[in-house]
Amino acid sequence: MINEDARLPQDILHSLPGSNAVMKHGVAVDAARWRAELAKRNLPELTGMLRSLDKVSLTRRDVFEIGDRERTADNAFQLFYYSLSWGLGPKVPRLHHRLDNFASHRDEASELLLSAWNAARSEEFAKDAFSILTTEDGAGRIPWFGPAFSTKFLYFAQGAAAAPKLISLDRDIAVNLARDAWPDATTDVWVPEVYDKYCTLxxxxxxxxxxxxxxxxxxxxxxxxxxxxRRA
Structure with missing residues (x-):
């Protein structure tokens, strides 16, 4: 379990990137591939920069701007696409499997995503917001979209203006926290209580x-x- 009382490590204190660097942190996205894969499954089309460009460096700021849009079902799809493409990066592992499952659960997924977006913009606890997309056992409520995706969607759903309280979590972070605050860290399954403690930390x-x-x-x-x- 995460030790919420752990002190800030000195190496982290002395390697803070600054808020501008966070917002500029980007990944390469093959937008043309995304458009083609969505079209094959008759899923809603991309909007914004992923619609107009083929190769994109997608930054956190770009995805936050989607999170600042009006909270509608259509925009929830866009936030899903943008946060997922940012999270998967240039290799987009198993994209066809992910989108096949998303397409087959489209209506349910739309409701879950919009509910999670609303929760992220409210004063709900991290555990409650996370539980909308993730079960008590740490499984994704949308097949093929597990806890790591859930944390990214919730993170970007807060929008650019808010001081984020719902924070992205992935296997690298879990591994890098093991020495200070999370000695028994798992790298792929996180239950709502654990995510809540992580955000608090x-x-x-x-x-x-x-x-x-x-x-x-x-x-x-x-x-x-x-x-x-980025911790060594």
Missing amino acids: MTEWADEASQDSSVDRTVRADEIELAVT
Whole structure:
């Protein structure tokens, strides 16, 4: 279990990337491939930059801008596409399997995504928002879209203006937290209670960094997340 009382590691404190670097953090996306795969399954078309460009460097800011849109079922599909393409990166592993399952559960998925988006923009606890997309056993409620995807969708659903409280989690972060705060970390299945503790830890470490005399600014929780991701 995650130790929420663990202190901020010094190596993380001294490697904070800054909020601008977080927003500019991008991945290469083959938008043309995404458009083709969506069309094969008669899924809603992409909008925005993934519609107009073939090869894209998709940044966190780009995805947050989708999260700032009006919360509708149509826009929930776009937030799903953008957060998933950012999370999967250039290799997009098993994309056809993922989209096949998404297409076969389209109506249910639409309701779940919109509910999760609304929860992310409310004052609900991380555990409750996460539970909309993930079962108590750590399985995705949308087949082939497990906890790692859920954390990214919720993270970007908060929009660019909010100080994020729902933070992205993946296997690299789990591994890199093992030495300080999560000795028994699992790398692929996280239950709602664990995600709640993880978000609390990231927020507390951000607060601790903000109060450090060597920093002299407000640190966002996703700065901590990115520093942990890049940890050697």
